[in-house]
Amino acid sequence: PIDPDAMFKQGFLDDVYNERPDKNVVTRFPPEPNGYLHIGHAKAIAVNFGFAKHHGGVCYLRYDDTNPEKEEEKYFTAIQDVVRWLEFEPFKITYSSDxxxxxxxxxxxxxxxxxxxxxxxxxxxxxxxxxxxxxxxxxxxxxxxxxxxxxxxxxxxxxxxxxxxxxxxxxxxxxxxxxxxxxxxxxxxxxxxxxxxxxxxxxxxxxxxxxxxxHCLCDSFEGITHSLCTTEFILSRVSYEWLNKSLEVYEPMQREYGRLNLTGTVLSKRKILKLVEERTVRDWDDPRLYTLIGIRRRGVPPGAILEFVNELGVTANITTIQIQRFEQSIRKYLEKTVPRLMMILDPVPLVIEDAEAVDIELPFSPKDPKMGSHTVKFTPTVCIDRADFREVDSKDYFRLAPGKTVGLLNAPFPVKATSFTKDEATGKVTEIRGVFDKETKKAKTYIQWVGTEGSRKVEARIHNPLFKSEKPDDAEGGFLNDLNPDSEVIYPDALIESGFDEVKRCAPWPEAAGESELGKGGPESVRFQAMRVAYFAMDSDSTDDKIVLNRIVSLKEDAGK
Ligand code: ATP
Ligand code: MG
Ligand code: MG
The missing domain is CATH 3.90.800.10 (Glutamyl-tRNA Synthetase; Domain 3)
Incomplete structure (x- = not known):
């Protein structure tokens, strides 16, 4: 479902094309291989590859590798992977150094x-x-x-x-x-x-x-028709034209578009390096970063990034976007593409005294029957989230409490809590007991649960913004003084239902298709909505024995942790 040239269908950059309505459009994406690409580069990729595609042309991936001091082999590979992950195939891969x-x-x-x-x-x-x-x-x-x-x-x-x-x-x-x-x-x-x-x-x-x-000469050698670059190069257009003209070589046309900036984070290589060196983040692909490898590891589908960039469109204006807006776009995309499962971040057992084990057929999506269904085992003891139980009931509270009934999603009946046990030392509830409430046909609230058979323990990592403010760079003493101490919250004992195995086997989920070969089989393409919790994807730290999940985004804006 990814439409790589959606924005050009709306007419963006038509004026640029019409200045030189060439039948054989040739563009290039020219990164310097001196770092990992970030969200802003996704726009540059979408603009250059998309423009060419829309006008029936081709786009080169050209490594602008003229500075031996800053360039490293690993960046070449990473850049190529990311371009392909975004579903673009370069016409040719070239090097300025050639x-x-x-x-x-x-x-x-x-x-x-x-x-x-x-x-x-x-x-x-x-x-x-x-x-x-x-x-x-x-x-x-x-x-x-x-x-x-x-x-x-x-x-x-x-x-x-x-x-x-x-x-x-x-x-x-x-x-x-x-x-x-x-x-x-x-x-x-x-x-x-x-x-x-x-x-x-x-x-x-x-x-x-x-x-x-x-730059202008390599553009000329490659027969680039429209050389699209960001607006900080506006003044350079004159020297670009001067050199090609002076040397009497083929003259491409340079035109400029606005950068995509993200607030609430840092994108500069130097700053991210600092975070990596100080071990504030796990690495350059930390899910809290807005490098494309970080965004990818976090589980954001490539289609969501392209849809986001396409929605913004492209003009000469610099686009400054808040992280929240980007996340809203991801949410919208995931909502219609990923299956739903039940997962518990902080489990506490609920023993239902009159329940029997029973198989339940669950659709992967309540809205889209095409996604199919799977079977989960409802067991007399299930786990629910600690946050869905209160020791003391109150009128304005609609989840589980002693004497109160709550619905269990897709379970045979709602459950009424009768008693609970507490560990006096920690003050934590260790077990809740209850019975089916067969009188209540429809409960006010339905909560998720995970049965004791077939489910498995996973580590869930909840990522929050890395910085406290909208402008980390403006913080007194610099961006390092603006770090959010709760940017990563780990739930080591989360539980996921048995349907996860099927989601894992089928990844990337058919509805999220359009993911390239490279994305296929990558742990991050195992994505799902944990009902009432958040969207998650599998992290590359996962092993056969231990599954690690990253929160991609919450279900709603400001849903907190
Ligand atoms: P950075 O310093 O952030 O890495 P850069 O301009 O040095 O950026 P390049 O490797 O030269 O990075 O970038 C390759 C292409 O991507 C260039 O054409 C550049 O204009 C474009 N680009 C870089 N950052 C952005 C951005 N934030 N928005 C849109 N395009 C960008
Ligand atoms: Mg760069
Ligand atoms: Mg540069």
Whole structure:
């Protein structure tokens, strides 16, 4: 049921397409493999792949791997997995680094055109040339800009040959410092980097092209028709066009769209790294994080993310969304796609003195017969949630208490509590006793229960927001001072009914179809609604002996723990 180009059917970015109504649309998603993708990237993926799909074109996955110092192999794999998990298949997977030789030739061409020079200025000098503090001083060029083409070519070749140390010199584009746009103030094209081997080209290169030099050219090489990027690159459009035009290569069209930001969390790599290092979270895929691997581990279906992004649409405006809104979207999606089961977070036995064991046929969804049904065994002793019992009854209370009747979902009769036992040391109720209340045809409230046969113990992890406030970064002393101490609440002795085994065997549940091969069989694709509790999915910490469940979202907003 995932419709990858739903938002484009509503006309988003039609204006962009119509500027260049190419029959063979080619787009690209160009992540730098220097970290795990987050929820914002899901928008970039949906926009680039969706736009191409909608216009009958193709989309590349291009690793923008021009910075050996920051890039690692594990990110390449993780990025690819996540793109496929979101149901998009790249037309081709490419690497900016595959073009290193071609880019180098382009740089020589630029030097030959007199449009690039090797500069030996320091950062301080460059800042002054660009107008100094606040840009208040007149801008000027350094003497290196006056070097001859031959001189520049020789020096640039020396850069490649490793005759300079890092930072000693760099290749600079000869643009237009009189232009009001800082992206035209003789940007860097190549820098020397000799400390780290590149993960693909090893020690082959001592110089690496900058984003400003690489991106537009790689777009050009790949024949990208519409190069869609986020609005912080608006000013870069001018340099993007300047370079392709100067080199007389095919000119793609860059257009910008607004980023997707989420409040109430942090998305920056540096900050998440801090949380991981300090063991505030389990890892980069902690279900409380909004990395895509975290969201995935938590059990959010890929379709829910796409539906969310599609609902927001895409314009030039930055979209800032609260976690609650994202969760509302997930809830809506799960509501119609996952089966329902009975589960008890904090079990207490209820002995029904006149009950007999009986098989009960339960539908997986009360609304959707297509989901089928399963059998659970009702037993004379069942477990109910401690929270559904009170030692002292009151008028405005409708669950179980001594002398009070409550319904048990799908059980033969409602139950009236007669007595209970308590552990004096802990003050906890250890057992409730009751009888069927055959007079009451329809109880006021129905609670879930789990029988003693076929059910199993599981660990349930309830995740709450990692931060207390809407803007963790604004907290005094920084985001680390805004941590919610109750962001993970663990119920080690939760009980789940026998239907879980079938849900597990059939995952991903047919109604949630549209999940890619990669998602299939992943523990997180075992999803269900625990009736009256929350939506859950299986965690990757699960073993054959021990099932661990993550709460995906509560059933209602602000349902508390
Ligand atoms: P971050 O610093 O958050 O990782 P980035 O821009 O450095 O972001 P890239 O790896 O360069 O990350 O991102 C790949 C693509 O995803 C780029 O085209 C970028 O514009 C886009 N992108 C990144 N963050 C967002 C976001 N929050 N919303 C929409 N698109 C985004
Ligand atoms: Mg990035
Ligand atoms: Mg980037």
């Amino acid at each position: 073009n290193f030789e071609k880019l180098y030739q382009m740089a020589e061409k630029l030097v030959n055109l007199g449009k690039a020079y090797v500069c030996a200025c320091t950062d301080v000098e460059i800042k002054l040339q660009r107008g100094g503090e606040k840009g208040a001083q007149p801008r000027y060029r350094c003497q290196h800009a006056e070097q001859s083409v031959e001189d520049n070519l020789a020096k640039f070749r020396d850069m490649r040959a490793g005759k300079y140390k890092p930072r000693e010199v760099f290749l600079r584009m000869n643009q237009d410092i009189t232009d009001g746009n800082p992206q035209m103030w003789d940007l860097a094209a190549y820098r020397i980097k000799t400390d780290t081997p590149h993960h693909r080209t090893g020690w082959d290169w001592k110089i690496y092209p900058t984003y400003d030099f690489t």
